[in-house]
Amino acid sequence: MRIFMLGWEFPPYISGGLGTACHGLTRALSDLGQDIVFVLPKPIESPQASHVKMLSPSQIRDFETSKSDAGTLAGLENVTFHSIASSMQPYTTPEYYQQKIKEIIQQKNEEGGFSDSERALALQQWENLAHESVGAGQYSGDMYTEVHRYAAAAARLALQEEFDVIHAHDWMTFPAGIAVAAVTGKPLVVHVHSTEFDRSGEHVNQMIYDIERRGMHAARKVVAVSYLTRNIIISRYGVLGDKVEVVYNGVEQNNDNRTAFNKIGIRSDEKIVLFLGRITMQKGPEYFLMAARKVLEEVENVKFVMAGTGDMMHRIIEMAAQMGIGHKVLFTGFLRGNDVQQVYQMADLYVMPSVSEPFGIAPLEALNYDVPVLISKQSGVAEVLTHVLKVDFWDVTEMANKIIAVLKYPPLQLTLREHGNFEVRRLRWSGAAQKCVKVYNELFQHV
Amino acid sequence: MASVCFYFQVHQPFRLRHYTVFDRSPRYFDEFKNASICRKVANKCYLPTNRLLLDVIRRNEGRFRIAFSLTGVVIEQFQKYCPEVMSTFDALADTGCVEFLAETYYHSLSFLYSRDEFLEQINKHTDTMERLFGQNVRVFRNTELVYNNRLAEIIESIDRFDGVITEGADHILGHRTSNFVYRPVGCNRLRLLLKNYSLSDDIAFRFGNRNWKEYPLMADKFAGWINKVNGNGQVVNLFMDYETFGEHQWQDTGIFDFMRHLPEEILKHPDNDFKTPSEVIDAYEPVDTIDVPHIISWADMERDLSAWLGNAMQSNALHEVYKLEKLVKQTCNQELLNDWRKLQTSDHFYYMCTKYFSDGDVHKYFNPYESPYDSYINFMNVLNNLKERCGQSFIRSSRQPAEHIS
Numbered sequence: 001m002r003i004f005m006l007g008w009e010f011p012p013y014i015s016g017g018l019g020t021a022c023h024g025l026t027r028a029l030s031d032l033g034q035d036i037v038f039v040l041p042k043p044i045e046s047p048q049a050s051h052v053k054m055l056s057p058s059q060i061r062d063f064e065t066s067k068s069d070a071g072t073l074a075g076l077e078n079v080t081f082h083s084i085a086s087s088m089q090p091y092t093t094p095e096y097y098q099q100k101i102k103e104i105i106q107q108k109n110e111e112g113g114f115s116d117s118e119r120a121l122a123l124q125q126w127e128n129l130a131h132e133s134v135g136a137g138q139y140s141g142d143m144y145t146e147v148h149r150y151a152a153a154a155a156r157l158a159l160q161e162e163f164d165v166i167h168a169h170d171w172m173t174f175p176a177g178i179a180v181a182a183v184t185g186k187p188l189v190v191h192v193h194s195t196e197f198d199r200s201g202e203h204v205n206q207m208i209y210d211i212e213r214r215g216m217h218a219a220r221k222v223v224a225v226s227y228l229t230r231n232i233i234i235s236r237y238g239v240l241g242d243k244v245e246v247v248y249n250g251v252e253q254n255n256d257n258r259t260a261f262n263k264i265g266i267r268s269d270e271k272i273v274l275f276l277g278r279i280t281m282q283k284g285p286e287y288f289l290m291a292a293r294k295v296l297e298e299v300e301n302v303k304f305v306m307a308g309t310g311d312m313m314h315r316i317i318e319m320a321a322q323m324g325i326g327h328k329v330l331f332t333g334f335l336r337g338n339d340v341q342q343v344y345q346m347a348d349l350y351v352m353p354s355v356s357e358p359f360g361i362a363p364l365e366a367l368n369y370d371v372p373v374l375i376s377k378q379s380g381v382a383e384v385l386t387h388v389l390k391v392d393f394w395d396v397t398e399m400a401n402k403i404i405a406v407l408k409y410p411p412l413q414l415t416l417r418e419h420g421n422f423e424v425r426r427l428r429w430s431g432a433a434q435k436c437v438k439v440y441n442e443l444f445q446h447v
Numbered sequence: 448m449a450s451v452c453f454y455f456q457v458h459q460p461f462r463l464r465h466y467t468v469f470d471r472s473p474r475y476f477d478e479f480k481n482a483s484i485c486r487k488v489a490n491k492c493y494l495p496t497n498r499l500l501l502d503v504i505r506r507n508e509g510r511f512r513i514a515f516s517l518t519g520v521v522i523e524q525f526q527k528y529c530p531e532v533m534s535t536f537d538a539l540a541d542t543g544c545v546e547f548l549a550e551t552y553y554h555s556l557s558f559l560y561s562r563d564e565f566l567e568q569i570n571k572h573t574d575t576m577e578r579l580f581g582q583n584v585r586v587f588r589n590t591e592l593v594y595n596n597r598l599a600e601i602i603e604s605i606d607r608f609d610g611v612i613t614e615g616a617d618h619i620l621g622h623r624t625s626n627f628v629y630r631p632v633g634c635n636r637l638r639l640l641l642k643n644y645s646l647s648d649d650i651a652f653r654f655g656n657r658n659w660k661e662y663p664l665m666a667d668k669f670a671g672w673i674n675k676v677n678g679n680g681q682v683v684n685l686f687m688d689y690e691t692f693g694e695h696q697w698q699d700t701g702i703f704d705f706m707r708h709l710p711e712e713i714l715k716h717p718d719n720d721f722k723t724p725s726e727v728i729d730a731y732e733p734v735d736t737i738d739v740p741h742i743i744s745w746a747d748m749e750r751d752l753s754a755w756l757g758n759a760m761q762s763n764a765l766h767e768v769y770k771l772e773k774l775v776k777q778t779c780n781q782e783l784l785n786d787w788r789k790l791q792t793s794d795h796f797y798y799m800c801t802k803y804f805s806d807g808d809v810h811k812y813f814n815p816y817e818s819p820y821d822s823y824i825n826f827m828n829v830l831n832n833l834k835e836r837c838g839q840s841f842i843r844s845s846r847q848p849a850e851h852i853s
Binding site: 297386388389390409411412414416419 | 467468469758759760762763764801817818819820821823824827828
């Protein structure tokens with residue numbers, strides 16, 4: 001089967017779990033012999049003309065080896081990448097792109113004789129037009145514009161490709177998914193890695209919610225990363241339950257470059273409790289700090305490492321200072337590649353206090369590195385992991401109680417490690433890919 | 448001759464309350480939970496089954512005989528939360544058809560860790576049995592039927608015991624069956640009664656299972672299986688948790704009707720009868736010796752200690768408990784001693800079992816914790832507080848004389 005996949009980020013250019021998930025899933029799908037065309041808006045530093053680059057994996061490697069480890073693309077034999085150059089540049093309004101997509105669909109319906117190549121040409125023209133209109137002062141260099149520009153470009157790209165299924169990851173690509181489906185008539189699968197309610201609590205951004213909702217309703221199948229997310233999709237977005245399938249994320253096996261002996265040099269007698277993730281409301285960084293303060297009442301030789309950035313970063317740094325535990329909390333900023341590995345290897349415990357976490361791949365990675373894990377019960381990954389500690393994100397006393405227990409009782413750490421690492425070996429991307437293929441196949445069975 | 452020997456294990460642990468590292472309170476046990484579970488099980492199992500058995504004993508005019516082992520900790524809870532259960536046990540004792548067995552008062556694994564503590568708990572239990580039911584106990588059963596040659600030696604060295612009970616595990620029997628009386632290797636006087644796990648589990652585990660090919664199990668069918676033992680066995684030892692009736696097998700499985708009719712069905716065959724464990728020992732000579740160099744138990748398929756001692760947390764927790772023995776006993780503080788002993792109850796360590804945990808099996812149903820890790824954390828927090836109290840108790844007692852002088 002050939003899959004037209006719409007993504008927003010891909011390693012090494014990632015800001016969170018979505019890129020990691022897309023990488024893992026496409027790789028496993030490729031291993032299963034599925035053909036994938038992967039479209040993503042690549043952020044390119046220099047403002048180039050708005051056009052589409054078609055890149056094979058080898059080309060991408062040539063293009064980028066200087067910045068990234070070429071290894072990320074290994075094993076993606078059956079994946080073709082298309083990247084749409086896009087950076088936060090001033091373009092025109094989302095409405096403009098929507099209008100254009102509507103026009104192309106209308107045209108397709110009205111003039112049956114309108115050939116694909118002609119339509120592609122037309123789209124190209126509109127895009128160029130959009131680019132030219134920059135000077136007209138229609139400044140809207142925001143996420144929405146990007147999303148709609150991406151949609152228009154993807155729709156144009158789709159006309160040049162042969163495929164059976166459209167698979168769109170998260171709201172940023174949903175308009176593109178809808179557009180491609182409308183243009184090509186192929187079935188759309190939307191993959192929900194996170195919803196607006198996870199990211200923003202009750203203060204949802206109505207525009208994003210609308211995009212999500214439209215995407216879910218336009219799709220023939222909705223893939224949710226956990227039952228937690230499935231429930232949100234059903235109750236908050238009004239999608240019928242039998243349309244929503246759960247496919248848990250996986251984690252790649254470590255490349256067995258376990259540098260266990262290097263640890264000795266790094267380790268002092270101080271224990272390390274790790275928070276790794278975006279420092280945003282969704283991830284519950286303030287609960288981590290509140291628990292840290294409680295832990296420090298009982299245990300002296302411990303440091304709390306917060307790896308990641310986000311819109312709450314400054315507030316959290318200030319909060320740590322106000323609590324008088326600033327000297328015990330270290331901020332590393334956003335970590336990539338080897339740094340991630342190193343920080344995991346230093347950690348005695350990984351804590352994910354997320355307020356609302358659709359899945360949460362990071363705990364799987366931590367377990368892969370033999371680090372015991374404490375996760376909030378409000379996370380999708382809690383559905384699949386049993387050999388971890390679980391706590392309500394708001395229950396900071398219990399969170400501290402469990403952190404202290406891990407630091408204080410070595411047999412607990414040992415048992416969590418042993419069983420946790422064994423358990424995580426069962427959660428591989430190949431399983432997720434197989435389920436996705438099943439979802440694709442079902443699309444054609446019922447027609 | 449086939450004698451049917453019923454023995455029911457009655458036990459409820461003192462469950463711990465949620466206890467964080469920040470807690471300082473010396474109250475460790477969840478009064479509310481323990482009371483409500485005790486009352487719930489009393490209503491579903493202990494009371495109706497006791498009444499039923501009392502009725503069956505009276506109807507059969509002494510021919511239906513059974514044995515119980517009640518742990519000290521369950522008796523304490525009955526007295527505290529539902530004394531009416533105690534009066535039904537009193538009535539059973541009064542029939543003269545019911546034998547009470549000995550065990551460690553706290554349902555502990557002390558045999559594995561401290562001989563002194565083990566013997567003290569047996570003494571405390573036998574005293575309790577004598578005081579409550581006026582019986583001199585003669586047969587010992589160890590917690591979870593944990594057994595090896597060494598246990599038999601220790602038990603034989605206690606004069607009052609004539610017999611000991613354990614699991615009829617295949618690997619200790621070899622080609623032999625559990626349906627005879629045996630002698631533990633190295634013992635002279637002591638007799639060994641082995642659980643017929645197949646027939647016991649037909650009642651205790653499989654009875655309500657609709658996928659079992661023998662479902663539904665009726666009293667006459669089961670009596671037929673007992674009759675088959677005639678000629679190649681002398682005794683069928685049916686040992687099970689008393690909570691089988693009404694709690695593990697719910698009332699709607701028909702378990703009560705089964706038990707009501709079973710005695711008369713079994714007695715229909717003239718060669719069958721019912722005997723209590725000490726009556727079995729008096730009636731039959733041992734046919735062979737049994738050698739158990741390695742520890743066995745009645746748990747799971749493995750019949751070993753792995754349900755209580757299968758991971759690092761369990762072995763650490765058990766080790767830490769018994770490490771406190773000297774300290775606790777030196778304080779001469781009865782309250783500390785009781786708390787410490789209640790922490791020895793095997794259930795606390797069973798809750799920490801990670802075996803099968805991910806499969807969500809039977810181990811989970813009776814576990815008050817969400818995970819084995821939670822139970823270990825809770826237990827260790829309590830134990831640490833107990834340790835601190837022991838230290839404080841010393842400081843206080845060493846200060847007191849000084850205060851008297853001033």
